[in-house]
Amino acid sequence: MAKWVLTFGDGKAEGSAEMRDLLGGKGANLAEMANIGLPVPPGFTITTEVCTHYYANGRSYPAELEAQVAAGLRHIEAVTARGFGDAENPLLVSVRSGSRASMPGMMDTILNLGLNDQTVEALAKNADDRRFAYDSYRRFIQMYSNVVLDLDHDLFEDLLETAKEKKGVTEDTELDVEDLAKLVKGYKAAVERDSGKPFPQDPAEQLWGAISAVFASWMNPRAITYRRLNQIPESWGTAVNVQAMVFGNMGETSATGVAFTRNPSTGENRLYGEFLVNAQGEDVVAGIRTPQPITEAARAEGKVRAPSLETRMPEAFKEFAIVANRLEQHYRDMQDLEFTVERGKLWMLQARNGKRTAKAALKIAVDLVNEGVLTKEEAIERIDPASLDQLLHPTIDPKAERKIIASGLPASPGAAQGEIVFSSEAAEEAVAGKEGKKVILVRTETSPEDIHGMHVAAGILTTRGGMTSHAAVVARGMGKPCVSGAGSLRIDEKAGTLTVGGKVFRAGDVLTIDGSAGQVLDGAVAMIKPELSGDFAALMGWADEVRRMKVRANAETPADARAARGFGAEGIGLSRTEHMFFDDERIVAVREMILADDVEGRRKALAKLLPFQRSDFRELFEIMKGLPVTIRLLDPPLHEFLPHGDKEVAAVAEAMGADPDKLRSRAAELHEFNPMLGFRGCRLAIAFPEIAEMQARAIFEAAVEAAKATGEPVTCEVMVPLVVGRADFDFVKARIDAVAKAVEAETSGTLVYQVGTMIELPRAALMAAEIAETAEFFSFGTNDLTQTALGISRDDAAPFLSHYVDKKLLPYDPFVTIDREGVGELVAIGCERGRSVRPKIKLGICGEHGGDPASIAFCEEVGLDYVSCSPFRVPIARLAAAQATLRARKALRTQDAA
Numbered sequence: 001m002a003k004w005v006l007t008f009g010d011g012k013a014e015g016s017a018e019m020r021d022l023l024g025g026k027g028a029n030l031a032e033m034a035n036i037g038l039p040v041p042p043g044f045t046i047t048t049e050v051c052t053h054y055y056a057n058g059r060s061y062p063a064e065l066e067a068q069v070a071a072g073l074r075h076i077e078a079v080t081a082r083g084f085g086d087a088e089n090p091l092l093v094s095v096r097s098g099s100r101a102s103m104p105g106m107m108d109t110i111l112n113l114g115l116n117d118q119t120v121e122a123l124a125k126n127a128d129d130r131r132f133a134y135d136s137y138r139r140f141i142q143m144y145s146n147v148v149l150d151l152d153h154d155l156f157e158d159l160l161e162t163a164k165e166k167k168g169v170t171e172d173t174e175l176d177v178e179d180l181a182k183l184v185k186g187y188k189a190a191v192e193r194d195s196g197k198p199f200p201q202d203p204a205e206q207l208w209g210a211i212s213a214v215f216a217s218w219m220n221p222r223a224i225t226y227r228r229l230n231q232i233p234e235s236w237g238t239a240v241n242v243q244a245m246v247f248g249n250m251g252e253t254s255a256t257g258v259a260f261t262r263n264p265s266t267g268e269n270r271l272y273g274e275f276l277v278n279a280q281g282e283d284v285v286a287g288i289r290t291p292q293p294i295t296e297a298a299r300a301e302g303k304v305r306a307p308s309l310e311t312r313m314p315e316a317f318k319e320f321a322i323v324a325n326r327l328e329q330h331y332r333d334m335q336d337l338e339f340t341v342e343r344g345k346l347w348m349l350q351a352r353n354g355k356r357t358a359k360a361a362l363k364i365a366v367d368l369v370n371e372g373v374l375t376k377e378e379a380i381e382r383i384d385p386a387s388l389d390q391l392l393h394p395t396i397d398p399k400a401e402r403k404i405i406a407s408g409l410p411a412s413p414g415a416a417q418g419e420i421v422f423s424s425e426a427a428e429e430a431v432a433g434k435e436g437k438k439v440i441l442v443r444t445e446t447s448p449e450d451i452h453g454m455h456v457a458a459g460i461l462t463t464r465g466g467m468t469s470h471a472a473v474v475a476r477g478m479g480k481p482c483v484s485g486a487g488s489l490r491i492d493e494k495a496g497t498l499t500v501g502g503k504v505f506r507a508g509d510v511l512t513i514d515g516s517a518g519q520v521l522d523g524a525v526a527m528i529k530p531e532l533s534g535d536f537a538a539l540m541g542w543a544d545e546v547r548r549m550k551v552r553a554n555a556e557t558p559a560d561a562r563a564a565r566g567f568g569a570e571g572i573g574l575s576r577t578e579h580m581f582f583d584d585e586r587i588v589a590v591r592e593m594i595l596a597d598d599v600e601g602r603r604k605a606l607a608k609l610l611p612f613q614r615s616d617f618r619e620l621f622e623i624m625k626g627l628p629v630t631i632r633l634l635d636p637p638l639h640e641f642l643p644h645g646d647k648e649v650a651a652v653a654e655a656m657g658a659d660p661d662k663l664r665s666r667a668a669e670l671h672e673f674n675p676m677l678g679f680r681g682c683r684l685a686i687a688f689p690e691i692a693e694m695q696a697r698a699i700f701e702a703a704v705e706a707a708k709a710t711g712e713p714v715t716c717e718v719m720v721p722l723v724v725g726r727a728d729f730d731f732v733k734a735r736i737d738a739v740a741k742a743v744e745a746e747t748s749g750t751l752v753y754q755v756g757t758m759i760e761l762p763r764a765a766l767m768a769a770e771i772a773e774t775a776e777f778f779s780f781g782t783n784d785l786t787q788t789a790l791g792i793s794r795d796d797a798a799p800f801l802s803h804y805v806d807k808k809l810l811p812y813d814p815f816v817t818i819d820r821e822g823v824g825e826l827v828a829i830g831c832e833r834g835r836s837v838r839p840k841i842k843l844g845i846c847g848e849h850g851g852d853p854a855s856i857a858f859c860e861e862v863g864l865d866y867v868s869c870s871p872f873r874v875p876i877a878r879l880a881a882a883q884a885t886l887r888a889r890k891a892l893r894t895q896d897a898a
Ligand code: ADP
Pocket: 041, 093, 094, 095, 096, 097, 104, 105, 106, 107, 109, 111, 243, 244, 245, 246, 247, 248, 280, 281, 282, 338, 339, 340, 349, 350
């Protein structure tokens, strides 16, 4: 018979951590914790296969499920010695969702299920304090009504607030049992009024209502959005965990909390967390009361007045610290833990690998290697290359003056600045607008509905909530700077104002937040680039030892080239010479060249450009000192260098001393209907060989000069763009070689250079064998190759490409990640045919894909020698390349074993 339900608790479990796909992360880890003998309230997990069945069969359950759930309940009853619905000694349970990947805040948990008018009395009778029973009941009605019956939270919050106001108190805990019993009555009446039915009293009905709500929540819009943003497949489904309740709200010796085994912001190896006395479930996360630190050290450091768990409940704390350490050793990773203390006894409710900032991830991985827990290879595999981007983010210049207007918690590090927006809609609007503004999303507290706004914001600021609030957790996951719980700020959403100490800020005013210090600063404060030493350098060093492919940068300006070297680039894979044409002095010569009537005229203009190009190249060669530098000949169509519009034409003509009519008519002549497929690339060199000759001369003369200046031989690679086959390549190559000979004769030296080509047209990929007869290297220009293979102009793709991705007609944007099946096949063909003629041909990639980890994995598979990407992506590429090498090695090993 199919097994749809697996039990855990009492020192053993039917499942384990390995069964994550079937049990979801929460269920698998509850089973694992039970197996290793940790105190876990008993329960059972309804598998993800039931979810799949549920959606495949018109939202219905497998026939055997009911009996298996009943058996699961009997298991809990046996371990706890309580009865579900029992009027004397009632068992209460929580119903918790949990999919394979953690989806924080996406699905709702119901606590205290099993309470009704009868069992609440039994609970009250058995408790030290009758308040506890009615407090649990009112929480249950509220949660159940919200999650299962779809009634608004505010309905209950309003009643609660009214009750507190009447009594003249501010805290829920100050209400007495009569108040709470009255509140329960009020809640039930509200439910009956709003849903048309009395609140369900039958525990079995409650349980099935809750189970169905969890399965249904898999398809709620929040969950769908979260899955989309995190690439979680819908087919995974969620599991449902039903677990005996333990109570953190049983009075002053009870508490509930969350903790990380290391600091998730900095990675510091110290227990880090928050708790609340006499509280239940999500009170800590919801930010309703301000939680207290777990350790005494953190309390002292944060100058928090309320006692830490360590002093408040020393026995429970000691046990928790041991359990935390044990779990970290067991899982060999930093853990995110949920626990409850019920009358002094510790219960573990959740363990999972903790989400962390990139900075913390690095420190933790490096520390775990130094502690002997992980190997260097494992540490390399642990870090998401894309997350390194966070470390390359700016921080606030320490020399800058900080006008601090408020302080909150350092919820997610890095600095950000932008205009204030008060809603996610406003954030999206401002960012999507023409000016592409940067915004700081300012909210009282965020909720899953805000995900889209958080996604586009530069930073997030909240006035309520702790380090584990929704805003903090999600921001860290996204790598966005966040300050949470800046309590002195007053938001008036209606008026669109943010007030602090008498000063009023409005939507559109600029703020800077420092997510590392938890500060909110007035105006745009100076920021600086990050430091790439310490753990970062250590991990990068390990990655460099492992990876096979080289990593180069796409750079043409000295600043970019220097940045690239700083980030560890091993050469330049693409230098776009035309970027050097736009300088004020040069553009005049470029335009003269374009306007010239004959070769002589063009040569005269080009002669003016030569010294500029030569000194640019020389600087590049000197910065890259001995490392290979690939220089691409002029690529864009000439009309890009001409002015457009009458006013501009007139101004340029005057400055050049040229005839405006001539300028206008030349621009008209050069107009193209489809410039991407037009008069560009090597087609320019074929029509006007003198352009290529000037560039080649500039390159070679610069190489001679730079070699002399640095004492290091220059390895230069001259790259011909947009060839369709060998013939056009050879035509340009002949010109380049001739210039090289001439320069060698003039300087009586020998040049070390190669001439190769971009492979960026499908025909070139197919003709790779012929081209390789004379080309010494290929660089796959995957931007153009994607455009030409898919017949999609990237600049025009926005209105339709997203439809392809949304409707799943393409798995992802092919301009971000290389289209393996199509473009990838052309690359593979190019490599194979090129190597068939020239086995050692140097192969690289210089499209945007060169900095995309998934595309880098592909580059490893086809055996490219290097990837080249923008300077800021070089570290990402170094790590991704190392991971790709490790994966390839593993694949080889399994192949050998088979
Ligand atoms: P989430 O995935 O949103 O963290 P959880 O299922 O972990 O949801 O539950 C939310 C809160 O309820 C957590 O603080 C958790 O510790 C608490 N909780 C869940 N089950 C129980 C239980 N059986 N007894 C006491 N508290 C529980």
